[in-house]
Amino acid sequence: xxxxxxxxxxxxxxxxxQNLLCERxxxxxxxxxxxxxxxxxxxxxxxVNGSGKTxxxxxxxxxxxxxxxxxxxxxxxxxxxxxxYRAQLAYVGHKSGIKAELTAQxxxxxxxxxxxxxxxxxxTDALDRLGLANVINLPCGLLSAGQQQRVALARLLxxxxxxxxLDEPFxxxxxxxxxxxxxxxxxxxxAGGAVMLTSHQVVALPGIELNYFTxx
Amino acid sequence: xxEASHKLYVKKAVPASAWRACLQVLRRDLLLSxxxxxxxxxxxxxxxxxxxxxxxxxxxxxxxxxxxxxGVIWVAALLATLLALEHLFRxxxxxxxxxxxxxxPHPLAALVFAKVVAHWLVTGLPLLLLTPMLAMFxxxxxxxxxxxxxxxxxxxxxxxLLGAVxxxxxxxxxxxxxxxxxxxxxxxIPVLIFAVASVVNAGVGVVVTGQLAVLxxxxxxxxxxxxxxxxxxxxxxxx
Amino acid sequence: MWTFIHxxxxxxxxxxxxxxxxxxxxxxxxxxxxxxxxxxxxLAPADYQQGDGFRIIYVHVPSAxxxxxxxxxxxxxxxxxxxxxxxMADVITKVSAPLGATFTFLALxxxxxxxxxxxxxxxxxxxxxxxxxxxxxxxxxxMALESALEDRHMAARASNILVLVGVVNIxxxxxxxxxxNTLHQGASIxxxxxxxxxxxxxxxxxxxxxxxxxxxxxxxxxxARCEILLREQKSNWVKxxxxxx
Numbered sequence: 290x291x292x293x294x295x296x297x298x299x300x301x302x303x304x305x306x307q308n309l310l311c312e313r314x315x316x317x318x319x320x321x322x323x324x325x326x327x328x329x330x331x332x333x334x335x336x337v338n339g340s341g342k343t344x345x346x347x348x349x350x351x352x353x354x355x356x357x358x359x360x361x362x363x364x365x366x367x368x369x370x371x372x373x374y375r376a377q378l379a380y381v382g383h384k385s386g387i388k389a390e391l392t393a394q395x396x397x398x399x400x401x402x403x404x405x406x407x408x409x410x411x412x413t414d415a416l417d418r419l420g421l422a423n424v425i426n427l428p429c430g431l432l433s434a435g436q437q438q439r440v441a442l443a444r445l446l447x448x449x450x451x452x453x454x455l456d457e458p459f460x461x462x463x464x465x466x467x468x469x470x471x472x473x474x475x476x477x478x479x480a481g482g483a484v485m486l487t488s489h490q491v492v493a494l495p496g497i498e499l500n501y502f503t504x505x
Numbered sequence: 506x507x508e509a510s511h512k513l514y515v516k517k518a519v520p521a522s523a524w525r526a527c528l529q530v531l532r533r534d535l536l537l538s539x540x541x542x543x544x545x546x547x548x549x550x551x552x553x554x555x556x557x558x559x560x561x562x563x564x565x566x567x568x569x570x571x572x573x574x575x576g577v578i579w580v581a582a583l584l585a586t587l588l589a590l591e592h593l594f595r596x597x598x599x600x601x602x603x604x605x606x607x608x609x610p611h612p613l614a615a616l617v618f619a620k621v622v623a624h625w626l627v628t629g630l631p632l633l634l635l636t637p638m639l640a641m642f643x644x645x646x647x648x649x650x651x652x653x654x655x656x657x658x659x660x661x662x663x664x665x666l667l668g669a670v671x672x673x674x675x676x677x678x679x680x681x682x683x684x685x686x687x688x689x690x691x692x693x694i695p696v697l698i699f700a701v702a703s704v705v706n707a708g709v710g711v712v713v714t715g716q717l718a719v720l721x722x723x724x725x726x727x728x729x730x731x732x733x734x735x736x737x738x739x740x741x742x743x744x
Numbered sequence: 745m746w747t748f749i750h751x752x753x754x755x756x757x758x759x760x761x762x763x764x765x766x767x768x769x770x771x772x773x774x775x776x777x778x779x780x781x782x783x784x785x786x787l788a789p790a791d792y793q794q795g796d797g798f799r800i801i802y803v804h805v806p807s808a809x810x811x812x813x814x815x816x817x818x819x820x821x822x823x824x825x826x827x828x829x830x831x832m833a834d835v836i837t838k839v840s841a842p843l844g845a846t847f848t849f850l851a852l853x854x855x856x857x858x859x860x861x862x863x864x865x866x867x868x869x870x871x872x873x874x875x876x877x878x879x880x881x882x883x884x885x886x887m888a889l890e891s892a893l894e895d896r897h898m899a900a901r902a903s904n905i906l907v908l909v910g911v912v913n914i915x916x917x918x919x920x921x922x923x924x925n926t927l928h929q930g931a932s933i934x935x936x937x938x939x940x941x942x943x944x945x946x947x948x949x950x951x952x953x954x955x956x957x958x959x960x961x962x963x964x965x966x967x968a969r970c971e972i973l974l975r976e977q978k979s980n981w982v983k984x985x986x987x988x989x
Contacts, residue, residue, distance in 0.1 A: 314895060315978075352604060353744045356897065375610040384601025390540040391533070402529035405522055405610035428540075444605075670909055674902050678892050687888050688906060691881040692913050695920035702927060723916070734909060741901040742893075 301364055302327050303483050304349065304452060309358035311344050318344055322358070324502055326452065331474060331484045333492055336504030342487040343383065345504065346454050349485070350380045376405045379450035381458055385441040389430030393421060393440045396429060400444045409449025419443050420469065434461040442470060445477075453477060455486040471495070523611045527619040530606075534623035537596075544592050545627045552585035552632055556639045567644040574643035575653060575704035579660075582632055583693055586661060587686055589628040590668040593620065594676045594739070603676075607743055613736035621669045621732070629661035645704075652707040652717075656700035659720040663696050666727040666735075673738035696723060755976045758832045762965040762972075769962035776955030783948030791945075797861045802949060804854035806956035807847045808872070811879055812914075814844030814960065818886075819911035822904035832968075834900035835975070837907060838890060839967035843960055845883035851876050871925035875918050882910045896975070 302325035309322040318341030326332055336342050347353040349360060351367060351374070360367045362374040387396050397412035410418075416425050419439040429437055438461050445453050453474070459467050471494055474484050478497050486492070492499060538545050559577045560570055597603040597620075606616050636657060640650040671689035675681040703716035784802035791798040818837045825833035855873050856866045867873070889906055893899035976982045 312897070317978075347744070350608060352607065354897070372610045375608055378608065380604070380608055382601060382604060384599075384604065386601035386605040388533075388537060388596075388600060388602060390537050395533070395536070399529055399533050400605065402526050403605065403609040403611065403616075670905075674889060674906060675892070680892075684888055684892055687881075688885040691878050691885065691917070692909070694878060695913075695916050698920045698924045702924065719920075730912065734905060738902060738905050741898060741905065744895070744898055 300327060302361075303363060304485075305361040305364075306349060307359045307361070309345070309348060309360075310356045311341055311348060311353075312356050313341075313344065319504060322504075326483045326485055328451075328481050328483055329478055329497075330500060331478050331486070331494055331497055332500045332502055334485060334487045334502050334504065340504040342504060343456055346380070346456050346485065346487065347382070350378060350454055351375070352380075372405065377451040378454065379445045379448040379452070380454045380456075381441050381445065382456045385437050386444070387429045387437050387440050390428055392426050392428055393432070393443075394425050396440055397443055397447055401447050404448055406449070408447045410446050412443070412447055415443040415446040416440070418446060418473070420466070435463060435466065438462060439466065439470075442473075446473070451482050453482065453484045453486075455484065457487055457489065459488050459490050459492075468493075523615055526609065526611045527615050530616050530619040531623045534620055535626065538623070538627040545589065545631075548585040548589040548628055549631050549635060551588055552581050553635060553639065555581040555584065557642060560642070570643040571645060571708075574640065574645045575649070575701045575708075577643065578636065578639055578653065579656075579697055579701050579704075582636075582657060582661065583664065583690070583697060585632060586628065586664045586668060587689065588682075589624070590665065590672050590689075591682050591685060593624050593669060593672045595681075598676045598743075603739065603743060607740060613739065614732040617669065617673075617735045617739065618732040621665050621735075624669075625662055625665045629657075629665055632661060633657050646708065649704055649708050652713060653704045655717060656703055656720060659717065659724055660696045660700045663720075663724045663727045664693060666724075666731040667692050669735045670731055670738055673735045674742060676739070676742050696720065699723070753830045753832060755832065755972045755979070756981045758835075759969055759972045762969050766962050766965050769958045769965070773955050773958035773962055776951045776958065780948045780952035780955055784945070784952065788945045788948060789942070794862065797858060800854050800858045802952050804851055804858060805949060806953045807854065808851040808876065809953060810956050810960055811844060811848035811851050811876060813957075814840050814847060815879065815882070815907075815911065815914065818844065818907050822907040825900065826904050826908070831900075832972075834904070835968050835971045836964065837904060838900065839971050840964055841883060841887050841890065843964060843967075845880060845887065847956075847960070848876055848880045848883060852880065869925070869928075871922045874921050874925070878917055878921070879914070882914070886910070 304326040305323075306325075307323050310320045311318040311322075318339075322345070324332075334342050334345060344353055348355045351360075351371070362370055362377075367374045386400075388399075391399070393416055394412050397415060401408045401412060413422075413425065416422060419442060421436060421439055421443070424432060424436060429440060432440070438458070442455075442458060445455075458470060462470065467490070471492070474486075475494050475496050478484055478494075556577055559573065563569060563573065594603060597606065607613055609616065633654060636654055637650055640653060645653065668685070668689050671685045671692075672681075674688065675684050678684060699716045699719045703713040703720070706713045706716065780802060785799055788799070790796050818840050821833040821836040821840070824830055825837065852873065855870075855876065859868060859870075859873075860866050886903055886906055890899050890903040893902055973982055973985075
């Protein structure tokens, strides 16, 4: 695990993990892992297949319990501020969380209702920004894999969450859409958000510095 | 400072939004079952078919049928509920919606409860509506039929609520259907006993308010305890 | 005291402490078994109603008692595990289940064997036997879930929840079965319906009860030790242990 956080470390991190231990089956994926995620930071988690990238992201989201270790949100143990943490967290994983039988708009409306606060932008606007304006009323089952992924990413804009945790967000996306999504990430980071992502592609985020965290 | 400059992060507390989230989950699930009807109509056909097997297997004599009817209908309802329960979390698990539900800041128990209510509305309620027809098949008297409907009305929500715990525990497994039956059927026994007994007793003219009260109590107990348990189970098995 | 409890959480100390208790429990069990069997099967007089048939209570009663008690042990350790996240509690829950199922099965078999001379048939839907049967189903469900989930941590936590669901349901199931039984048949002669029991019959029975309990704890600890070794096979102390023996 190599260094990161050459960013301004005097500010308290938004998200801070201490001594995480992750086991899947009988195998230890990583032990004693500590990392921090700051506002204005984009963090790319790298590692070979099976090194536990997805597990790490899921642990940070609270979907997977760490065998050992603690996670802090703004300095507080997440177990004691789950509501605040989840209100500021948006996760897009391998599974899109998109219902094939519902239209893109209906899907996003559900996502909007699951928030504990007013949405940051309307479902229609979010889909529009991802270039899906023309398929807004089609059942998602009829959309291509790339389009479905974009519907899932549109959830980030609706949520207005401060921390985005993205597991392979560029999967199945065309080159120009990758650029579009990258631009959204840049905008989010510049506005004070934080992004943690995994990607097997080269991630280009023009205008901001991309930090790396490598799992071995 | 950072927060202030960032227009996206205006956090506005909406009172009772957990309630609205639950309603949205309920609405979404009802819409979904409207768009894939077979998943929910199949258990109902199963219910009708199983019940109609008994006259063929045992005897078409009205006396015999009348005697076995409460038990037959209840066991068939039990199995149909079990079949339908397999779908309670399945598609949400497969497409990742369940993860999003768990990550929502709203209490998962409330959201899960909304899902169970939606599930009961599309499986338990139609089951209830089909029952008068089956009761007629088996020559139940009108009075017994009304008690039977009452027991189903009080009992099937308990079955759905209890079954949700089992469905949550087995959600990620390949052969979950059979396992679900192993886990949950023994827990259904009290409901079965009291429901069938009240229909049988009603047939011989005994007052059955006591049994119905027990069914109601079981339902209330399940309402109080199972949503939290189901939520806890989902958090475990989702990993 | 606290350090002792803290040590119980560590697999290594658990393994050692378990090893320390097993010989004592084993001895208690054997001594009580000898006293109970001799006293119950040979010395105690035959029952004036049931003849020698009653002697099966010396196996039936302790196993019926343990079938339920083991479930309570599991519920207790499941609670401990879910609240305090003590991993050794998971081990206890897991290894107790097959033992509890065995006791339940034994209670069922002895109950129905006793039924043959008493009721003229091996099986009647007696309230106690029916409850035992359902209890067996609960054990089977637990073991099925535990083995179906592949990830060990997930399996432990999920099956702990199931045990707690079961323990809330056991009294409800039991009372509904008893009620159902009185509805369908009058109170039948049951294995335990004796108003009084002579001391010469009672003491061996109590001895058998103690013997069964000591037996359960001894075997449970042995199985727990195996399970600990299996789970900790990669840790240094297990490797050292394997090399020295």
